Amino acid sequence: MxxxxxxxxxxxxxxxxxxxxxxxxxxxxxxxxxxxxxxxxxxxxxxxxxxxxxxxxxxxxxxxxxxxxxTTNLTRFFRNTAHFDTLKHYVIPDLVSFKREAGDKVVRIWSAGCSTGEEPYSIAMMLKDQLPAGFSGEVTASDLSLKSLMTAKEGFYPDNRMNGVPEHYLKRYFERVSNGYTVKDEIKKMVTFDYHNLKNDSGKRSLDVVFCRNVIIYFDEAAQQAVINKFWDALSRHSYLFIGHSESLFGMETKFEFLKTDWACIYRKFL
Incomplete structure (x- = not known):
């Protein structure tokens, strides 16, 4: 043929x-x-x-x-619950403790390769729910797909895309509309969407967490190394990196430390 x-x-x-x-x-x-x-x-x-x-x-x-x-835009709310359990039970409490001492009350997270928005909205909802009084959360969400970003900014999801959203989050952070749900403004305001190509430096610095899951599998080794180095530069001296459960930094020249929690394996930057 x-x-x-x-x-x-x-x-x-x-x-x-x-x-x-x-x-x-x-x-x-x-x-x-x-x-x-x-x-x-x-x-x-x-x-x-x-x-x-x-x-x-x-x-x-x-x-x-x-x-x-x-690009493949496969995603859903609270995808890989083990990661969100790690964020809830380990990462957020650790960051709150560290930031209290440092006098910083803002938790800054980047969802790199955010697709149609389910991941950054999931992160924002968890921050809203888990951060103590006086703290706030900021989520930057970027993708290579303009079409996906337009869907994400709109914040409307049909019924069949709502699987995985905890019932109390559904009631608290979404408004019911015909054939689906829209994300409430209090959550939308926490998320900034941005077109970004991971091949380039984002210019972001002092981030507390980067989520980049199921993205670097599309890159070869050289491109993966370059992206991970850029994440290192973007993160603060006390911070965390989440990558896909099928992805690994094993064999890569990186300063990130492997961290096994009770829920999932992630990476951290502690200087």
Whole structure:
């Protein structure tokens, strides 16, 4: 069967996407790239795939649309409950204790690769519920997908997307609307959404926690190393890193310490 892309074309697109985002397409996931390119070629009205390559080379907007289409936006509220149990029972109490002594009453968390917003809203709800009086939480949420960010900012989720939300959170932090729920303004105000490519430095500093789960699996080793180094720079001297349960920093040159809690394994930066 003839392939949609020649070997030369596959290499051109693969290298361009990697240079722009750090996302790596190998021969094993080539079919995903080909199917997304077929769709973009059809929607752009161009005749050949080489014409489409010229388009992404000339127009940043189309490059963003292509990157959006090749990223996977699988998420849900309170995904991997063990991580949220760790945040609730270990990380938040530790940060509150540390910050009290330091005279800082704000907990700052970055949800990197936030998709359609379920993760950062879950984090914000937990901060709202768990932080003691006098403390506040700030959540920055970023993604490579503009389409996902638009959904996240709107804060509306149909009934079938509400699985995993604890009943008392559902009653307290959501408003019932037809066919679904919207996140209440008190939670929305805690979250700032931002378009960001993890290949670039976010400019963020002094963060207390970074959540970047099931994102670096799409990167090769060099891109993974670069992203983890950027997280180190973004975090404060007493802070935590959550990555996906199938991801690991094992074998990577990193200063992060592995931390096994009663609920999940995470990483920390303690200086």
């Amino acid at each position: 003839e392939r949609f892309l020649s070997e030369v074309q596959f290499k051109k697109f693969r290298d361009r996407i990697y240079d722009e985002s750090g996302i790596h397409f190998s021969p094993s996931n080539r079919t995903i790239l080909e199917s997304r390119l077929k769709e973009r070629l059809r929607k752009s009205g161009l005749e050949t795939i080489d014409d489409y390559f010229k388009l992404i080379s000339m127009k940043d907007e189309e490059m963003k649309i292509l990157l959006d289409s090749v």
